[in-house]
Amino acid sequence: MTLPSVRILHNATDVLRRVFGYESFRDGQQEIIEHVVAGGDALVLMPTGGGKSLCYQIPALVRPGTGVVVSPLIALMQNQVDALRALGVQAGFLNSTQQADERRAVEAAFLAGELDLLYLAPERLRVRATTELLDQGEIALFAIDEAHCVAQWGHDFRPDYLLLSELRQHWPEVPRVALTATATPATHQEIMARLGLENARHLVADFDRPNIQYRIVAKNDPKAQLLELLRTEHPGDAGIVYCLSRSSVEKIADFLVTNGIAALPYHAGLDARTRAEHQARFLREDGLVMVATIAFGMGIDKPDVRFVAHLDLPKSVEGYYQETGRAGRDGLRSTAWLAYGLQDVVQLRRLIDGSEGDAAHRRRLSSHLDAMLALCETVECRRVGLLAYFGQENTAACGNCDTCLQPQQTWDATVPAQKLLSAVLRLQRERRQKFGAGHIVDILLGRRTPKVGQHGHDSLTVFGIGTELSEAEWRGVVRQLLAQGLLAVEGEHGTLVPTDESAEVLRKQRTVAMRREPKRLSRSAAAAPGKARRAAPADLPEEAVPVFERLRAWRGATAKEQGVPAYVIFHDATLREIAARVPSSLAALAEVNGVGENKLAKYGQQILDALAQADSGAETDGPPHSDCGRSVSGP
Structure with a gap:
């Protein structure tokens, strides 16, 4: 190691100990921090709770000048600054929530060289007064947090982030470090290209969060399932429950409160003051449950979130990983729990078909959903599949997910698949009709419902040929056929239609294996720490x-x-x-x-x-x- 590197490392390590109270860096941090302190650019992909912030906070404290952090998290800047000030770091922010005198005080501190870190929203860089202010001060580095927002391939694209490509042109001597917890290899490449970081030092850390237990269950009675999870495994714990719609958020929050669990709603339909109040309470109080749409959560730095529950299917693996990553930032044992069913798949397929954008955009959304469905329906270790999605191959089974704790079984569903596809095809060809899953299942089970009788579907040759399976099992068949691309959803009513691949099954040219619906994981298995490659922290004596x-x-x-x-x-x-x-x-x-x-x-x-x-x-x-x-x- 060269002498300058020894000096840089000594200073960075000194800051790590004196300011943050830690004796040693985690894997990869030291190399990146040393590189940025020396004036180099960096691109950091590191899981939530992995220590990303130190990769720019420590260089900002070692290098002369103020570290400028570009972040989309306006509502959380005050908390980020409070946390730094508690460590003795001089930090401030500039955003639209401030009064004029507050902004002037922060600007004066920056110009006087009294700030170690200054937080800005990306849209402020479009304001000429901001660039003029930055030009008058000394900048230690630019940190671009939540850098996946620049990628259109990703799940959380923000147009304002495209402006950040101009940082290199305007301040060519200032090092830049882009950071994210959520990036596939494709998103990684897009971040690099859009921000001009081809020559940067890249750190792709281990994406594994061994303290999180991943569990995915078939949706039966989701409110009751959620209540059981909270009462039996997480009584009094802080957690987040994600729902797809605003109305679902309100209903679930009311349901939890009625059942004695402290819960608050959060969605874009609430006024800004209510959202801010609920977010502040969640961050400050112990044991609150936030029921929210995905409008809530990015950058939430609450370390003791013990569970993240999804009551609707996430649209992508990236979104799922980021949302579940809000659990267990402190490294202690936590749960990522998802309940999903057939209607989730139908609804998301329908949303994709009706989405704005060109065919390429819809294909991109479909590929995201296909990957999420594959993760849900896998019989292999969930963590292995999750890490593989982010390019982390050849990992061993974790022993701390539902498919490891209760190994899954498959069954030959070729004949049931043929029966269901045949029913869909006969309705379409013989009657020129299309129906949703519920009606198809009624036909297969031989139910003479008013709707079946109205359309004369009890005279079809497929009527009553599926009594060997229950209604729940047939709905599982539909769900898995959709997941395997052997069935598709069409129109606003979610009618089922065959795909090009369906013909192979009907002609007996392709067998269909399906995941058998597992029994509910026992409480003892759910609570087990498992055999994670890095053991989750033990409970206190x-x-x-x-x-x-x-x-x-x-x-x-x-x-x-x-x-x-x-x-x-x-x-x-x-x-x-x-x-x-x-x-x-x-x-x-x-x-x-x-x-x-x-x-x-x-x-x-x-x-x-x-x-x-x-x-x-x-x-x-x-x-x-x-x-x-x-x-x-x-x-």
């Missing part, structure tokens, strides 16, 4: 649990006094380590991961006092050195 709860009570009241989220004080993982170690001095406390110099000076003695009181069996109705005896569960 029983004797440390009261200490941990004492520390959480102190943290909650302290956070409420300061008006910041609890994780800004300390993450759960740090409190767990403190509870397990029970340090008796400030020097011993400083050795705990996540306890940097600023937090040690600010909170160190309070923590030692809390540990002493916990050891003596004192009541835990408030934090040491605080006159606050208020509940920590308010807004």
Whole structure:
């Protein structure tokens, strides 16, 4: 290693220890940080919770000038800045939520060289006053967060991100680092091309999140299924429930509240003030469940989200991975749970057919959905399939997903597939009619419903030929035929039509294997940590649990006094380590991961006092050195 590199590494490592309270870098961080500090460009693909932010925060603190962070997350900038200030980092932001005097104060601090980091929304770079401001100050680097937003191939394209290609032309000497947690090889290439990062240093980290248990179940009674999950596996835990529509969000939130679970809705139909209030409460309070559309979540830096549940099928694997990645950012055991059914597939196919854009755009959407369906219907390890989608091949089965914990079975569904396809084809050819899945299943089961009788479908040769399967099993056959491209959805009513490949099945030129609907995973299996390649963090020893709860009570009241989220004080993982170690001095406390110099000076003695009181069996109705005896569960 050259002498300049040793100097750079020493400074970066010093910042890591003093400011952030960690002894060593994670895989790949050191190389990227050293490269950016030396003035090089970088493209970082790293999973949520993997430490992406340090790849620009530390270089911004080591290099002269202010690190400018371009982020689409206006609603979260205040929390990001609060978290940095709690570490002793001088940070600020400029966005449309500020009053004029607030903006002027931040601008003055930037011009005076008093800011380590400045957060901007991408659209602000279109404002001439912003570029003129940046030209007058010293810029340490540009960090482009959520860089997948520049890629039209990706799932979250933002036109404003296309402007960021001009950063190199306007500030050619300033290094740029683009970062994302969600990128397939195709998206990776598009980010590189659109931002002009062909010569940048690339870091593609391991996308695995071994602490997350992935589970996908057939949708039966989704509200009841969700309620059981929350009551049996995550009582009192913070989590996110994703729904496809605004009305579903409202209904599910009301349902959870009625059943004694603290829940809030979040969707684009709510006014901005309500959305901001609900988001703030979710970040600041313990144990809240946010029921939301995908309008919620990007950049949510709440480390103790213990579960992410989907009640509707995500449109892409990228979206699913990003959304589930909001669970367990602290590395502790968490759940990603998805319930999906036939109607989800029909609805998404219909949305794709009616979407704006050209045929290529619809093909792109269809390919995203096909990949998501393949993940849902796989009989192999879900994690292996998920990682393969992001280009991470040759991984071993994880032992911590539903298909590993309860191995799946396949069955020869060729004959049922022929019966169903034949029913669809006969209706289309003999009667010139098309119907949805429910009516087709009624015909196969021989049900003389009013609709069947009205159209005379009880006279069809396929009427009643499918009594060997139940209605639920037939709906599973339809769903899997759609997933395999052997059946398609057409029109706004979601009617079923054969595909070109259907003929091969009907002519007995192709067999059809299907995934047998599994029985519900037992609670003991669901709770098992599994055999992840990197074991999920162990639970606290029983004797440390009261200490941990004492520390959480102190943290909650302290956070409420300061008006910041609890994780800004300390993450759960740090409190767990403190509870397990029970340090008796400030020097011993400083050795705990996540306890940097600023937090040690600010909170160190309070923590030692809390540990002493916990050891003596004192009541835990408030934090040491605080006159606050208020509940920590308010807004």
